[in-house]
Amino acid sequence: MFSKFTTLIIKNMGIQERKVRNRKEMEKHVLDAAMKLYLKEGYKNVTIRKIAKTIEYSPATIYLYFKDKEEIFFTLQKLGFKKFYTEQLSVQTIKDPVKRLIAHGEVYVKFALENKEYYDLMFITSEPVFMFKDRKDWDTGVNSYDLLKQNVKSCIDAGFFKSKDVETTAFALWSFVHGVSSLLIKRGFMIPDEFKKHIVKGSLEILGQIINSKQQITINK
Amino acid sequence: MFSKFTTLIIKNMGIQERKVRNRKEMEKHVLDAAMKLYLKEGYKNVTIRKIAKTIEYSPATIYLYFKDKEEIFFTLQKLGFKKFYTEQLSVQTIKDPVKRLIAHGEVYVKFALENKEYYDLMFITSEPVFMFKDRKDWDTGVNSYDLLKQNVKSCIDAGFFKSKDVETTAFALWSFVHGVSSLLIKRGFMIPDEFKKHIVKGSLEILGQIINSKQQITINK
Amino acid sequence: MFSKFTTLIIKNMGIQERKVRNRKEMEKHVLDAAMKLYLKEGYKNVTIRKIAKTIEYSPATIYLYFKDKEEIFFTLQKLGFKKFYTEQLSVQTIKDPVKRLIAHGEVYVKFALENKEYYDLMFITSEPVFMFKDRKDWDTGVNSYDLLKQNVKSCIDAGFFKSKDVETTAFALWSFVHGVSSLLIKRGFMIPDEFKKHIVKGSLEILGQIINSKQQITINK
Amino acid sequence: MFSKFTTLIIKNMGIQERKVRNRKEMEKHVLDAAMKLYLKEGYKNVTIRKIAKTIEYSPATIYLYFKDKEEIFFTLQKLGFKKFYTEQLSVQTIKDPVKRLIAHGEVYVKFALENKEYYDLMFITSEPVFMFKDRKDWDTGVNSYDLLKQNVKSCIDAGFFKSKDVETTAFALWSFVHGVSSLLIKRGFMIPDEFKKHIVKGSLEILGQIINSKQQITINK
DNA sequence: AATGAATGAGAGTTCATTCAT
DNA sequence: AATGAATGAACTCTCATTCAT
Numbered sequence: 001m002f003s004k005f006t007t008l009i010i011k012n013m014g015i016q017e018r019k020v021r022n023r024k025e026m027e028k029h030v031l032d033a034a035m036k037l038y039l040k041e042g043y044k045n046v047t048i049r050k051i052a053k054t055i056e057y058s059p060a061t062i063y064l065y066f067k068d069k070e071e072i073f074f075t076l077q078k079l080g081f082k083k084f085y086t087e088q089l090s091v092q093t094i095k096d097p098v099k100r101l102i103a104h105g106e107v108y109v110k111f112a113l114e115n116k117e118y119y120d121l122m123f124i125t126s127e128p129v130f131m132f133k134d135r136k137d138w139d140t141g142v143n144s145y146d147l148l149k150q151n152v153k154s155c156i157d158a159g160f161f162k163s164k165d166v167e168t169t170a171f172a173l174w175s176f177v178h179g180v181s182s183l184l185i186k187r188g189f190m191i192p193d194e195f196k197k198h199i200v201k202g203s204l205e206i207l208g209q210i211i212n213s214k215q216q217i218t219i220n221k
Numbered sequence: 222m223f224s225k226f227t228t229l230i231i232k233n234m235g236i237q238e239r240k241v242r243n244r245k246e247m248e249k250h251v252l253d254a255a256m257k258l259y260l261k262e263g264y265k266n267v268t269i270r271k272i273a274k275t276i277e278y279s280p281a282t283i284y285l286y287f288k289d290k291e292e293i294f295f296t297l298q299k300l301g302f303k304k305f306y307t308e309q310l311s312v313q314t315i316k317d318p319v320k321r322l323i324a325h326g327e328v329y330v331k332f333a334l335e336n337k338e339y340y341d342l343m344f345i346t347s348e349p350v351f352m353f354k355d356r357k358d359w360d361t362g363v364n365s366y367d368l369l370k371q372n373v374k375s376c377i378d379a380g381f382f383k384s385k386d387v388e389t390t391a392f393a394l395w396s397f398v399h400g401v402s403s404l405l406i407k408r409g410f411m412i413p414d415e416f417k418k419h420i421v422k423g424s425l426e427i428l429g430q431i432i433n434s435k436q437q438i439t440i441n442k
Numbered sequence: 443m444f445s446k447f448t449t450l451i452i453k454n455m456g457i458q459e460r461k462v463r464n465r466k467e468m469e470k471h472v473l474d475a476a477m478k479l480y481l482k483e484g485y486k487n488v489t490i491r492k493i494a495k496t497i498e499y500s501p502a503t504i505y506l507y508f509k510d511k512e513e514i515f516f517t518l519q520k521l522g523f524k525k526f527y528t529e530q531l532s533v534q535t536i537k538d539p540v541k542r543l544i545a546h547g548e549v550y551v552k553f554a555l556e557n558k559e560y561y562d563l564m565f566i567t568s569e570p571v572f573m574f575k576d577r578k579d580w581d582t583g584v585n586s587y588d589l590l591k592q593n594v595k596s597c598i599d600a601g602f603f604k605s606k607d608v609e610t611t612a613f614a615l616w617s618f619v620h621g622v623s624s625l626l627i628k629r630g631f632m633i634p635d636e637f638k639k640h641i642v643k644g645s646l647e648i649l650g651q652i653i654n655s656k657q658q659i660t661i662n663k
Numbered sequence: 664m665f666s667k668f669t670t671l672i673i674k675n676m677g678i679q680e681r682k683v684r685n686r687k688e689m690e691k692h693v694l695d696a697a698m699k700l701y702l703k704e705g706y707k708n709v710t711i712r713k714i715a716k717t718i719e720y721s722p723a724t725i726y727l728y729f730k731d732k733e734e735i736f737f738t739l740q741k742l743g744f745k746k747f748y749t750e751q752l753s754v755q756t757i758k759d760p761v762k763r764l765i766a767h768g769e770v771y772v773k774f775a776l777e778n779k780e781y782y783d784l785m786f787i788t789s790e791p792v793f794m795f796k797d798r799k800d801w802d803t804g805v806n807s808y809d810l811l812k813q814n815v816k817s818c819i820d821a822g823f824f825k826s827k828d829v830e831t832t833a834f835a836l837w838s839f840v841h842g843v844s845s846l847l848i849k850r851g852f853m854i855p856d857e858f859k860k861h862i863v864k865g866s867l868e869i870l871g872q873i874i875n876s877k878q879q880i881t882i883n884k
Numbered sequence: 885a886a887t888g889a890a891t892g893a894g895a896g897t898t899c900a901t902t903c904a905t
Numbered sequence: 906a907a908t909g910a911a912t913g914a915a916c917t918c919t920c921a922t923t924c925a926t
Contacts, residue, residue: 026906044265048900058908060902069900123408124345145411162430167416168423172401175424179400180393186345190366195388202389203396206431209383213430243889269917279891284918464910486707490896500912502898511896566787566849587853604872609858610865614843617866621842622835629786632808637830644831645838651825651876652869689885711921721887723923732921 027065029055031079034072039117043073043125073121080118085144087111092147097154098211104151105177105207109200112181124182148174155211162213176207248286250276252300255293260338264294264346294342301339306365308332313368318375319432325372326398326428330421333402345403369395376432383434397428469507471497473521476514481559485515485567515563522560527586529553534589539596540653546593547619547649551642554623566624590616597653604655618649690728692718694742697735702780706736706788736784743781748807750774755810760817761874767814768840768870772863775844787845811837818874825876839870 033054037046048069052059066072091107094100112119152170155161163169180203184196191199254275258267269290273280287293312328315321333340373391376382384390401424405417412420475496479488490511494501508514533549536542554561594612597603605611622645626638633641696717700709711732715722729735754770757763775782815833818824826832843866847859854862 042265044263047898049898059900060908060910061906063901064906124403163423163426165419165423168420169427171404171412171420172397172424172427175400175404176393176397177400178404179396179398182345182403183392183396183399191392199389199392202384202386203393205384206390206393209434210427210431213434247889268915270915280917281891281893281919282889285889290917468910484707486705489894491894501896502912502914503910505897506910566845605865605868607865610862611869613846613854613858613862614839614866614869617842617846618835618839619842620846621838621840624787624845625834625838625841633834640828641831641834644826644828645835647826648832648835648873652873655872655876710919712919722921723887723889724885726922727885 023065027075030062030065030072031076035076035117038073038076039120076118077121080115080122081144083115083118084111084122085147088144088147091151097151097158098160098208101151101155101173101211102204102208104148105173106204108177109181109204112177113184113200116185119181120185123178124186145170145174160211160213173207173210176203176210244286248296251283251286251293252297256297256338256342259294259297260341267294297339298342301336301343302365304336304339305332305343306368309365309368312372318372318379319381319429322372322376322394322432323425323429325369326394327425329398330402330425333398334405334421337406340402341406344399345407366391366395381432381434394428394431397424397431465507469517472504472507472514473518477518477559477563480515480518481562488515518560519563522557522564523586525557525560526553526564527589530586530589533593539593539600540602540650543593543597543615543653544646544650546590547615548646550619551623551646554619555626555642558627561623562627565620566628587612587616602653602655615649615652618645618652686728690738693725693728693735694739698739698780701736701739702783739781740784743778743785744807746778746781747774747785748810751807751810754814760814760821761823761871764814764818764836764874765867765871767811768836769867771840772844772867775840776847776863779848782844783848786841787849808833808837823874823876836870836873839866839873 030051033051034046037050037054046069048059048062051072052062062072066075087107088104088111091100091103094103112123149166149170152161152173153166156164156166156169161169180200184191184200188196251272254272255267258271258275262271267290269280269283272293273283283293287296308328309325309332312321312324315324333344370387370391373382373394374387377385377387377390382390401421405412405421409417472493475493476488479492479496488511490501490504493514494504504514508517529549530546530553533542533545536545554565591608591612594603594615595608598606598608598611603611622642626633626642630638693714696714697709700713700717709732711722711725714735715725725735729738750770751767751774754763754766757766775786812829812833815824815836816829819827819829819832824832843863847854847863851859
């Protein structure tokens with residue numbers, strides 16, 4: 001006797017349930033969809049419609065969670081920097097300054113290759129959107145760079161590196177790992193897959209040589 | 222007596238010539254405007270309308286010189302690769318392999334910083350447009366890479382570099398100069414202007430150390 | 443006690459229903475406007491903008507209901523063929539083959555004159571758009587022609603018509619009713635209005651004569 | 664010594680010569696090109712550019728010979744009606760009214776099938792362009808119709824045709840030949856090629872029967 | 885007589901975004 | 906919380922036409 005209604009209600013609840021997400025979950029859903037689309041298609045080709053379709057909501061719903069398209073990508077960038085910083089912090093437990101700095105480089109490249117979309121968004125692309133924001137948001141990024149400089153300084157203080165210029169040396173190291181990462185991400189198609197691993201390893205070895213270049217100096221004198 | 226014909230012919234040639242020059246000039250006009258907008262706003266934000274407005278012509282006029290938007294950017298890319306290759310060729314006159322390779326790196330970074338937009342278009346961005354084209358157009362790019370590999374091999378053959386692996390070493394060097402170039406272009410705002418020159422110089426010195434790393438090895442043994 | 447649920451359900455169904463009706467209504471709105479413009483101005487002059495203006499919506503709204511301009515006209519054509527076929531089926535209840543065939547002709551011309559735009563779209567125009575479509579959509583049209591051939595055959599079998607060639611006779615009859623219809627639609631302005639009715643009637647009488655032409659044959663022998 | 668100039672001049676004259684056309688020739692050239700494009704692509708798809716390209720002149724040149732696009736097609740229509748009328752006049756030498764009228768029908772269909780583009784332009788299409796013109800231009804068309812009516816009247820006066828209504832009978836005959844013609848032109852693809860000739864012949868025979876329908880009447884009484 | 889250069893007007897279409905429900 | 910419906914603004918591109926040369 002009740003069955004008709006009960007069924008209906010249960011069914012509705014079922015549907016409801018599938019969709020019941022708290023704010024955080026829903027936001028993550030949107031962000032994930034946006035990110036997935038981003039690497040495949042680039043910023044301008046990620047449309048609100050496509051995001052909505054991916055998560056099976058209406059476009060209008062997106063706006064309940066994010067002010068606009070920009071905010072979505074801005075949030076993604078922020079999350080990226082946070083994750084990036086966290087992963088880099090992990091090497092700070094290593095005592096030996098040389099080992100620490102080498103590990104730092106490894107972690108950097110690893111992050112880039114394992115989070116291509118984030119890395120692209122954070123360090124490669126230059127959609128003007130991402131530039132006109134409060135400086136504070138770059139802070140985590142700046143923190144990461146400070147970490148690098150710290151680690152470089154430790155090495156220099158311990159007598160490593162030919163140069164004693166922390167700023168320049170840090171930038172050079174950053175350039176190196178960024179070059180490796182971004183080329184693999186953006187021009188990876190130019191390199192046969194079987195080479196890629198080898199190349200990363202070889203590149204990091206060269207990184208080690210740069211750091212260790214002090215002995216050479218002494219001897220040369 | 223001949224004057225009539227002569228005048229006519231000369232005048233005609235003059236007109237002809239002027240026309241040719243104008244067409245080329247106009248094309249350059251369009252390309253320049255597109256390029257200027259590109260670095261500022263990114264591919265998708267460069268619209269035919271904006272280009273037209275910049276050069277003070279109507280949008281329809283653009284289509285008298287280029288088939289469509291894609292052709293504009295494709296032409297730019299082609300020009301970029303040509304210029305890039307030509308500049309790199311210039312170092313090949315240097316006999317000493319080490320000096321040559323270092324000069325190669327310098328020229329690379331110099332090109333990138335003096336032609337930011339081209340460099341961006343060629344090596345940083347990844348608008349799908351630029352990928353689905355005749356392979357031939359990438360050839361100049363590939364040629365440049367071959368040049369690098371040649372120069373790396375000369376150094377290795379001369380006993381320089383710790384590693385004997387041309388492929389990996391070349392990629393590492395490319396990564397390095399690409400890293401320097403692209404960070405300065407895209408994240409230059411993170412670095413105070415007065416540092417930039419210094420940083421480039423310092424980075425290139427490190428490049429020299431990498432190449433010279435052989436002596437160190439011998440001695441260590 | 444149940445009222446709360448019941449109300450809710452009924453209300454929901456109501457809304458659902460209204461939505462469905464509205465969508466269909468809106469589609470019809472668009473189709474009607476397109477059709478109205480079509481007869482007045484021809485396919486190429488029916489623009490999305492004009493349709494939008496006619497129904498007092500924005501151009502973008504049209505795209506919520508139809509994928510593109512082609513789909514609008516394709517839908518119209520389909521509807522036309524369906525209506526056409528349905529109306530023709532109605533004569534099949536008539537037993538007497540001669541009366542049936544004559545009625546068939548009458549229905550044909552009646553459809554054409556009462557649905558000028560449809561008739562134009564279906565049988566007069568030749569916008570290439572309408573030709574490159576799924577063959578299935580022409581099927582209803584083909585079905586109609588089959589119906590005609592069937593009816594012609596019945597008459598021939600019953601000894602009517604001079605010729606025994608179904609194919610040719612059917613085509614001749616089709617030509618006749620098509621000629622009457624299309625001239626009235628397209629060159630109607632050449633004929634004073636007060637004549638039109640008379641003309642149609644007269645033409646259909648001649649049609650009757652063609653069918654009845656058997657007696658003559660008998661006698662001639 | 665003179666050779667250089669002479670060559671040039673001769674060459675120029677050569678080019679000149681190839682292009683030297685008097686006004687009439689040039690107009691014909693444009694009209695032919697327009698016509699050729701018309702049947703293939705329809706009025707709206709015949710662009711001035713395409714015409715210009717076909718005749719190897721610049722679009723601007725077209726405007727030296729025709730005020731605008733409309734005038735081109737209007738001229739074509741006028742030419743069509745003239746040709747049409749001339750061909751129909753040819754049957755007037757036939758004395759026997761029945762034979763004359765039958766020949767009239769044959770000539771009509773023959774004209775249509777041999778001048779599909781003209782026929783389309785004159786009797787099938789309905790680009791609004793062609794309607795808003797001076798009534799006078801339709802006169803040749805009207806003349807042709809008058810001819811038909813004359814011939815119909817001759818037959819009726821001679822005791823042929825069941826009906827005595829010239830107007831209606833003429834219209835019916837016109838409908839018939841127009842139906843045959845236009846279906847073959849526009850829906851020809853629905854009919855296998857090997858049938859077409861047969862069909863035309865069969866249709867015209869039926870036309871004969873209609874005209875001859877008097878005997879039947881007499882006998883029936 | 886012929887045309888290169890230019891453009892206003894307008895086409896189809898897509899998008900981020902809003903709002904009433 | 907969710908969305909269907911709607912739209913203004915912008916996009917790329919094409920066309921008939923004009924005009925100075």
